[in-house]
Amino acid sequence: MSLSTSTQQAVLNRPLRVVFAGTPEFAATSLEALITEQESLGVDIVAVYTQPDRKAGRGQKLAMSAVKQVALSHGIPVEQPATFKKSSVEGMAARQTLCTYQPDIMIVAAYGLILPIGVLTTPTYGCLNIHASLLPRWRGAAPIHRALLAGDDKTGITIMQMDKGLDTGDMIYKVSCTIESEDSASSLHDKLARLGADAISTVLKDLSHYQAQAIVQDDSQANYAEKLVKTEGQIDWTQHAATIERQIRGLTPWPGAYTFLNGARVKILESLPVNDAQPTDKPAGTIISVGRKAILVACGFDEGQKADKSSTQASTLRITQLQFAGSKPVSAEQICHGNQLDDGDKFASDSD
Structure with a gap:
């Protein structure tokens, strides 16, 4: 009725x-x-x-x-x-x-x-x-x-x-x-x-x-x-930067996107949108530069680039806020002034 x-x-x-x-x-x-x-x-x-x-x-x-x-x-x-x-x-x-x-x-x-x-x-x-x-x-x-x-x-x-x-x-x-x-x-x-x-x-x-x-x-x-599980937050740096950026936004606040630095977990809280990502030849997960506005990290190729064996340039992600284990969230500018990360450091996809 x-x-x-x-x-x-x-x-x-x-x-x-x-x-x-x-x-x-x-x-x-x-x-x-x-x-x-x-x-x-x-x-x-x-x-x-x-x-x-x-x-x-x-x-x-x-x-x-x-x-x-x-x-x-x-x-x-x-x-x-x-x-x-x-x-x-x-x-x-x-x-x-x-x-x-x-x-x-x-x-x-x-x-x-x-x-x-x-x-x-x-x-x-x-x-x-x-x-x-x-x-x-x-x-x-x-x-x-x-x-x-x-x-x-x-x-x-x-x-x-x-x-x-x-x-x-x-x-x-x-x-x-x-x-x-x-x-x-x-x-x-x-x-x-x-x-x-x-x-x-x-x-x-x-x-x-x-x-x-x-x-x-x-x-x-x-x-x-499907229902979210914590392990979905683990970042695979061989993925394209746009995929990782969506992962960060899509899993905030729970379970949160995370990576590892020298075996310790680091939460990635915010990053900038990926439009035309700056290309790089650095290995995936490598910190290219630590700047006041963003931390530039090397990521992987998109599917089209993977199919193109002649391509050597991967994508990049610009992180603006992260959180070290046991600490409060910090901005890229705070990290830059605090010398908590250096160019050439590398994020890992697991704790090993």
């Missing part, structure tokens, strides 16, 4: 009962916006679902998710089931609890738990997902990072009617966002979080229209944004 928000309210004689499910800051941005706009949107957020508290920090103390903090600050009931599986007592109890809230619709954003079909069909109008990519590109856990690593020039938000597949549901609303040359995973996350909040508000203002216009995803165009 698909009705406009105003018609839904008239039929129900009350605001739409919304359950929100999410965990990190990305989701908290949308939750905060929806709470602020409840009256104008004609909705009532009756409960918030988020992942159980996790140990965090050096003290390993239990910490609330960003979504839980927002919900509690507004006096909204919080549920934190570990599972919705039918095969477990806890999962069945979680399903029953969800039913007691009598949700008209469920809004999901980076929740972190798989919702089985029995949960997806509990709300009257189903579950809507706020996904940080232009589906069907970058289904999965790390769409923001994968877009940067792949060198995409744009991404965006897709509001999707959830089904039992992994980000395979019909697309209700899409809005795009340019990926700027200076964007990191952190800055792009913040842009998309704000865009996601605006997008879900837009959909809720005229739910029937957007549900009626839903478009089936073309599975042949789909690709998957």
